[in-house]
Amino acid sequence: MKWKRSERLVDMTYYLLEHPHQLIPLTYFSDLYSSAKSSISEDLTIVKETFEENDYFFEVLKYADNETAERLSNYNILILNRQFQDEIDRKNAAALENAKKQSEEIKEIVKEIKKREKNKRFIYNSRS
Numbered sequence: 001m002k003w004k005r006s007e008r009l010v011d012m013t014y015y016l017l018e019h020p021h022q023l024i025p026l027t028y029f030s031d032l033y034s035s036a037k038s039s040i041s042e043d044l045t046i047v048k049e050t051f052e053e054n055d056y057f058f059e060v061l062k063y064a065d066n067e068t069a070e071r072l073s074n075y076n077i078l079i080l081n082r083q084f085q086d087e088i089d090r091k092n093a094a095a096l097e098n099a100k101k102q103s104e105e106i107k108e109i110v111k112e113i114k115k116r117e118k119n120k121r122f123i124y125n126s127r128s
């Protein structure tokens with residue numbers, strides 16, 4: 001069954017609240033909701049931002065022991081780092097594609113210049 005994003009968000013939030021102090025791999029949610037890990041990561045970011053905007057996340061951390069609070073914070077940092085890395089990878093791929101196009105254009109320009117130089121030499125030699 002394909003879950004709607006709104007259904008995933010509600011179910012995911014409920015699951016996280018019912019399983020405090022546990023790190024859950026993205027693959028768990030990805031398999032459960034038959035969704036890509038990138039979609040799950042986006043969903044978790046929405047949940048996290050909502051908790052932060054309403055100070056829910058910090059209330060949870062306030063009642064967690066230091067080790068658990070640190071792990072939760074690190075987990076969120078890992079998610080954000082993964083998202084930033086994905087964005088960097090997309091930008092790098094686009095830049096690489098752009099560089100390849102420019103390289104091909106430069107090669108064509110060089111071919112054209114060489115062709116013109118060859119024609120000039122041919123014309124010059126034929127006049128002599």
